[in-house]
Amino acid sequence: xxxxxxxxxxxxxxxxxxxxxxxxxxxxxxxxxxxxxxxxxxxxxxxxxxxxxxxxxxxxxxxxxxxxxxxxxxxxxxxxxxxxxxxxxxxxxxxxxxxxxxxxxxxxxxxxxxxxxxxxxxxxxxxxxxxxxxxxxxxxxxxxxxxxxxxxxxxxxxxxxxxxxxxxxxxxxxxxxxxxxxxxx
Amino acid sequence: xxxxxxxxxxxxxxxxxxxxxxxxxxxxxxxxxxxxxxxxxxxxxxxxxxxxxxxxxxxxxxxxxxxxxxxxxxxxxxxxxxxxxxxxxxxxxxxxxxxxxxxxxxxxxxxxxxxxxxxxxxxxxxxxxxxxxxxxxxxxxxxxxxxxxxxxxxxxxxxxxxxxxxxxxxxxxxxxxxxxxxxxxxxxxxxxxxxxxxxxxxxxxxxxxxxxxxxxxxxxxxxxxxxxxxxxxxxxxxxxxxxxxxxxxxxxxxxxxxxxxxxxxxxxxxxxxxxxxxxxxxxxxxxxxxxxxxxxxxxxxxxxxxxxxxxxxxxxxxxxxxxxxxxxxxxxxxxxx
Numbered sequence: 001x002x003x004x005x006x007x008x009x010x011x012x013x014x015x016x017x018x019x020x021x022x023x024x025x026x027x028x029x030x031x032x033x034x035x036x037x038x039x040x041x042x043x044x045x046x047x048x049x050x051x052x053x054x055x056x057x058x059x060x061x062x063x064x065x066x067x068x069x070x071x072x073x074x075x076x077x078x079x080x081x082x083x084x085x086x087x088x089x090x091x092x093x094x095x096x097x098x099x100x101x102x103x104x105x106x107x108x109x110x111x112x113x114x115x116x117x118x119x120x121x122x123x124x125x126x127x128x129x130x131x132x133x134x135x136x137x138x139x140x141x142x143x144x145x146x147x148x149x150x151x152x153x154x155x156x157x158x159x160x161x162x163x164x165x166x167x168x169x170x171x172x173x174x175x176x177x178x179x180x181x182x183x184x185x
Numbered sequence: 186x187x188x189x190x191x192x193x194x195x196x197x198x199x200x201x202x203x204x205x206x207x208x209x210x211x212x213x214x215x216x217x218x219x220x221x222x223x224x225x226x227x228x229x230x231x232x233x234x235x236x237x238x239x240x241x242x243x244x245x246x247x248x249x250x251x252x253x254x255x256x257x258x259x260x261x262x263x264x265x266x267x268x269x270x271x272x273x274x275x276x277x278x279x280x281x282x283x284x285x286x287x288x289x290x291x292x293x294x295x296x297x298x299x300x301x302x303x304x305x306x307x308x309x310x311x312x313x314x315x316x317x318x319x320x321x322x323x324x325x326x327x328x329x330x331x332x333x334x335x336x337x338x339x340x341x342x343x344x345x346x347x348x349x350x351x352x353x354x355x356x357x358x359x360x361x362x363x364x365x366x367x368x369x370x371x372x373x374x375x376x377x378x379x380x381x382x383x384x385x386x387x388x389x390x391x392x393x394x395x396x397x398x399x400x401x402x403x404x405x406x407x408x409x410x411x412x413x414x415x416x417x418x419x420x421x422x423x424x425x426x427x428x429x430x431x432x433x434x435x436x437x438x439x440x441x442x443x444x445x446x447x448x449x450x451x452x453x454x455x456x457x458x459x460x461x462x463x464x465x466x467x468x469x470x471x472x473x474x475x476x477x478x479x480x481x482x483x484x485x486x487x488x489x490x491x492x493x494x495x496x497x498x499x500x501x502x503x504x505x506x507x508x509x510x511x512x513x514x515x516x517x518x519x520x521x522x
Contacts (some may be wrong), residue, residue: 020287022258033236035258036251050238079269099284106232118286126480141506162482168281180307181298183282 011092016121021096024103029054032112034069037115041091054115059087061072063135065152066146070100074113077102095120102125121175125151128174129158129162199455214246221250233261263292276303317502319458333491334485341478348471362457369450373443380439383432389426397422441519 008018008182015021015037022035034042042049042057058067062085073080079101085093098116103112124184139148139157160170172178219239227235236254241247266283273281282303283296397418404415 018287018289019257020262021247022262033238033254035254036242046238046242092517097286099265101269103234106230111234114261114265116265116287118284134449157389158462168278172280175468177286178280178282178284180282180300180304183285184297 003080013041013088013092013094015094017119019119023049023054023115024112025054025115026112027110029113031056041088041094042086043092057086057088059085059093060147061085061093061132061136063132063139063152064149065135065139065156066132068153069156073167074100074102078111081168083171083174084117086117086133095125097124099123101140121177122179123176124174131156217246225253228260232258233264259289259292261298262286263384266296270299270303274303274306277310279310313502314494317499320499320502322493324492324499327488327495329494331485333490334481334488334522338478338485341474341481344475345471345478348467348474352467352471353461354463356468358460359457359464362453362460365453366457367451369446369453371445376439376443376446380436383439385428385436387432387436390425394425394429405498410455419444431480443468 016183019037020035021037021038021041022033023031024033025031031049032051033130034046035083039046039049044052044056045138062104066084070080070082079099082098082100084098085123086096089091097120099116100119102110103114103116105111135152135155139152142148156167163172176182221237221240224235224237236257237250240250242251261284266288270281270283274278282300285293285296285300290298399420400421401415403419404411407414
């Protein structure tokens, strides 16, 4: 996955296609559960992960606006899918197709968030890296984190508007594997 | 003996160690088992948030806990995916299937079934969208037809009135012609009366002529004395001749007049027949137009009905796509008894 024009050219590792990395957090993003795949791929122990903030695995090359969009979406009680580059304990990056959803208790009170991460679809990853590179370039123009995230977010919305789509449709349209027709056989 | 004693002594030391270790571990194991049982019960009750944590991964117990978590994760993932995919479908958004990647065995098989249903819903929705567009177009067409029908109805009614007027006019013309024919008849009678008068005048003139001739003969007999009388007789004779000539002329004119009148009568009869034909045609047109008015009114009524129906169809179809009609599944749960 060498791409000289993008920031995403460091060491990368992956996990099996039939595996799902699972984690749960409380409403503040503090990890309350990780599955065995999470532990293995991240390189942290369960003890290190439980109670830690979820951004312990955040990769510095990820555009901030993606996380802004992610938090805004799940705080509205909606699900979100995103291609995300995570970082393991040893600094190695690993791409995931993350699905984040709000979690509820039996009384339908929101108690936290749940994240399933799958091996990303290669046909989507190529365009994702291109888009994230332009988002990062936009964000680099700003010194303050918040301003950078705002600028990247604005650019992302502009891209979606120019394609006359919304984010959810856009992210599912990135790979032929995530289309309805492909998921019925 | 001593060897045996020593061995049994070591054995007893080892067994004491294990017994003490068991005594220490048993309460912890008991409490951990109770913890796992409680978590499993929560999940059995439908609380898919419960997970076993902090049991390690190296011991068999830890591995068992991991396996239990894996089972919970799989159920949790499937439920989240299926609910989200169906929630999108219920809002007519068909871009989000259940992701098959990572789902295993029966979970993946069920996901395929649900995705296939989603695809079917998408097809139906596409059809509804198509039908809705068609129905809207149809409704518009029907509206236009209804308007045209109303216009047609109005025009036909107007034509009906005009045709009735035309029929009346033709009827009046026929009556007028009858009057003219009657008048002409009277005229012919008058002319024949004049003819008889002329004949009388002519007879008078002829007899006057004879009288004048006799008078002139008598005057010749009288000789010189009758000279003056002969002049008078000659004058009377020439008057009678003139009268005869004049009556002949009148007679000829009368004959000419009678011929012309006969011609006029014939022409008027022809015109009368023509106008009667026009009257008959106009009357049958008026009848047809009345029928047409009735038919147009019927069409207009039917079209109005069709227009109302198609409007209802359009409304129904657009309602089925109204997002406000979608049930909020997050608030609708069957309360466990």
